Amino acid sequence: xxxxxLTDSAASxxxxxxxxxxxxxxxxxxxNLQVGDADVDASNPVNSIDSWRVSxxxxxxxxxxxxxFTVPASTEWQVLWVWVELATTATVGNRQLVIEIQDSAAxxxxxxxxxxxxxxxxxxxxxWAASMxxxxxxxxTDWLMTPLPPGLILQAGDILRVYDNNAVDAAADDxxxxxxxxxxxx
Numbered sequence: 001x002x003x004x005x006l007t008d009s010a011a012s013x014x015x016x017x018x019x020x021x022x023x024x025x026x027x028x029x030x031x032n033l034q035v036g037d038a039d040v041d042a043s044n045p046v047n048s049i050d051s052w053r054v055s056x057x058x059x060x061x062x063x064x065x066x067x068x069f070t071v072p073a074s075t076e077w078q079v080l081w082v083w084v085e086l087a088t089t090a091t092v093g094n095r096q097l098v099i100e101i102q103d104s105a106a107x108x109x110x111x112x113x114x115x116x117x118x119x120x121x122x123x124x125x126x127x128w129a130a131s132m133x134x135x136x137x138x139x140x141t142d143w144l145m146t147p148l149p150p151g152l153i154l155q156a157g158d159i160l161r162v163y164d165n166n167a168v169d170a171a172a173d174d175x176x177x178x179x180x181x182x183x184x185x186x
Contacts, residue, residue, distance in 0.1 A: 050185040052078065057179045065095070065173035066163040071154045079152040080180040081129035084162055086173060090121050093168035099128055099148070104157025113165070114146050120168075156186070 033040045040046050059067045065086065071077050088095055094117035101110035115136045118124045125143045130150035138144050154160060162177050164170060 052182040052184050054080070054180065054182050057181055058177060060176045062174040062176070063172055065170045065175040066167075067161065067175060067177045069160045069177075069179065071156050071158045071160075073156050074185055075156050076184055076186050077154045077158075077160075078182040079148060079154065079160065080182060081127065082148070082160075082162065082180075083178040084126040084128075085123065085176040086118060086126070086164075087123040087175075088118060088120050089169045089172045091169040091172070092120050093166060094119055095168050095173065096165040097126055098161075098163060098165045100161040100163070101152075101154065102159040102161060104155075104159075106159065112146060112148055114144055116144055117166075 033046065036044070038044045057069055059069070082099060084097060086095065086097065096117050097114040099112045100108055103109050112128060114126055115134055116138060123142065124138060127143070127145045128148045129145070130148050130152070132145040132147045134147055135144050160179070162175070164173065164175075
């Protein structure tokens with residue numbers, strides 16, 4: 001079946017091809033930006049992705065060892081690093097710090113566990129970031145680093161949770177979380 005936009009002007013193989021195209025908005029020289037088959041306007045915008053902006057997200061409320069951060073609507077976060085300070089109460093038990101990634105339905109889609117547990121009545125400092133070593137002991141008696149995957153990007157509605165996996169004294173241990181992210185609008 002012949003293409004309705006193309007016509008053969010001659011029956012011989014040396015004939016030319018003529019392109020027949022409707023003019024847009026009845027103007028020959030009118031150039032309009034379109035998405036799909038419609039002009040760009042407020043109801044049919046050009047989708048664009050904003051540039052990354054670096055910022056700090058934090059939760060410094062004490063008497064809690066379970067913190068969550070939710071990516072806002074129409075936003076992406078790239079997690080650059082997470083810093084955690086945990087001061088434990090005298091309640092006996094080993095705390096196991098975890099960074100957990102959940103999708104917008106609260107399904108767990110990833111976990112990054114500290115390589116060492118923390119006992120009662122101690123203050124320890126944790127750092128998660130790409131390219132960090134996975135320490136199996138506290139350095140200088142109180143500092144631990146753990147790797148995150150490079151390019152960890154969370155989409156709108158995703159949740160980053162930092163918590164004591166053993167919930168030894170979740171309502172009384174004091175945890176402070178600082179998280180450096182790059183964010184952009186989508």
